[in-house]
Amino acid sequence: MRADVGLLTAELHRLSERVGREARFMEVCGTHTVSMFRHGLRSLLPPNVVLISGPGCPVCVTAQRHIDAAIALSRVSSVILATYGDMIRVPGRLGSLEASRALGADVRAVNSTLTALKLARDNPLREVVFVAVGFETTAPATAAALKRALQEGVRNFSVLAAHKLVVPAMLALLASGDDRLDGFLCPGHVSVIIGAEAYRPVVERHHRPCVVAGFEPEGMLAGLVALLRQTSEGTARLENVYPQVVSDRGNRAALELLDEVFTVADEPWRELGVIAKSGLKLRPAYERFDALARFGVELGEDEDHPACRCGEVIQGRIHPKDCKVFGTACTPLSPLGPCMVSSEGTCSAWYKYGRTAVGRAAVGGAAL
């Protein structure tokens, strides 16, 4: 065991005894969820420290209507649909992009918006539509690509805008009042953009500790130690245990770029419904890049699979294994809901890393 991990784990166990009850922390971000599993950290946690995976997997929170719209756009014959890879298998009402591709649509996995813009430049006779999903981590890249497309006069590029904001989702979760959460482990990479101070409303309005942490084992454990220490003291403060990377105010240039291209708008979330001021829509100067308007595709309604409980999973209300179809009708091979598709999805992470662990104490650790 690495020295720091040993010290931090010992401190967690000491604090958990002092707390003397179950402490429930939400890791907001899917990358935290996966990192926790991959490094085997859950096996090191005291049994009364419970981690709940929140609405921070960008694929999982994308509303079905946006997936359906992406599929409809992929069926336009001139369109090359460019998307982050893990969107490809997510089922909508019209099937999935994977099925659409198998039937002849030109769907390409890209790892950046700028690659999508390059596709547009390289294929002047085609229309490139980029599926712009994700939080403040990916939104500035979309903004940068759109700004460049405007400057360069690229006419065959557009986006399906479905970016979401982290903090409004956390506030919406708390506003419902039945969360039983003792605090939030806040994602390092989103915080690089928005700054640690962005979580201030969560702390002040709802009196829950927020700790910004990185993704290395030591960083995540340090975040949990800080959360548990606040729980033991009965305080709710904003802490940043990732100060070498995350500043209080965030990345000013990225935020200005976001503000130049987008404006805050109400946004539909998968199974959470429309959350006020939780998304980004294009400003008038950039409306020409709106793929929905360009191709006359309407956003429909969400009509999720009746057995799928992804919505409750991403709000931390139920554990994946409480869902009747988890691991049976819903598996990574044939996912019913988005939490099973994305490698960062809570259900996928539990299926991959946690499913068989239930039977063996050594693997155990905290389960919800």
Added chain:
Amino acid sequence: MSTQATEYPAPPAARPERATPGRDDIVVLAHGGGGEMMGRLISERILTRLGNPVLDDLTDGAILPCPTSKMVFTTDSFVVKPLEFPGGDIGRLAVCGTVNDLAVMGGLPLGLSLGLILEEGLELAQLDRILVSIKQAAQEAGVRVVTGDTKVIERGAGTGLLVNTAGVAALDPRIHVGFSRITPGDAVLVNGTLGDHGMAVMSVRNGLEFQTRISSDAAPLNGLIGVLPDAGIDLKFLRDATRGGLAGVLADVAERAGHSIEIEERRLPVRSNVEAAAEMLGFDVLNIANEGKAVFVVAERQAAAALEVMRRHRYGREAAIIGRVTDATPPLVELLTEAGGRRVVQRPYGEDLPRIC
């Protein structure tokens, strides 16, 4: 046969811009018509590179001497995009993949078949490069292409070149591998770094370009496997860790042998650039394909000797003892992480998709 008519235009090929090649530079349907064009393709391009007394006869099949009473027989098809990638190409992949399937069964390769399905429009210069690569890989593995077949399909019906190779081998009487021979306490080894092939291909695939110098590990392993019994090592189990990666092989072992396997993250050989690329794309190195790596199970008392012998071989320099077989139940594959935690390693369930951020 016709290409499927759809309302979607075919995606533009990811090839550099250049002057349109003439009819003499590319594969045309006539190359598969059984006439003069096909004869010239075979004699001028294939036999000049892969020719040997058995193949040169151009008979309907090869007659080979059989030195042992038991044989190993395998077949494998290869579809890869792009056809050429850092560290290899579809030709090297085909030879190595088939030789390795034979070798991990304890086979001493005797001959390979080579089925080439050429797509109309394939540049002959590229075909030539791939044939040279096949020749080199076969020479390295000490095996000959003894029979073959060529077909041409219409443009749009394939990915340029599809290859099927079958192989026959004599069973090495010194090698007896099987799930049933694995027992708790045995050591688990790999012969080198993990994930190189999968990340090399991913790094050049259209849309996932990033600056990198990751090379495929495609290599024939029959030589490496052969030196182990030479040194008195009793190989209990062998499996090449191709699609599904190390995780796929170990999950099979746990399930079929009925014993748990414990591997240690800090002992896994992984190149730093492969690790970084995998991390960036959200892949687990344990799930990524290899084309020159195998899992070796030997008795614990022979582990150190096996490691020493492997490390002396060209394709085992970075070999490592990565874990052991245990009697923990239920039978699972567990990873002791570098951070000091434990987690279960599962069989990957399909193609891993690059993640969003």
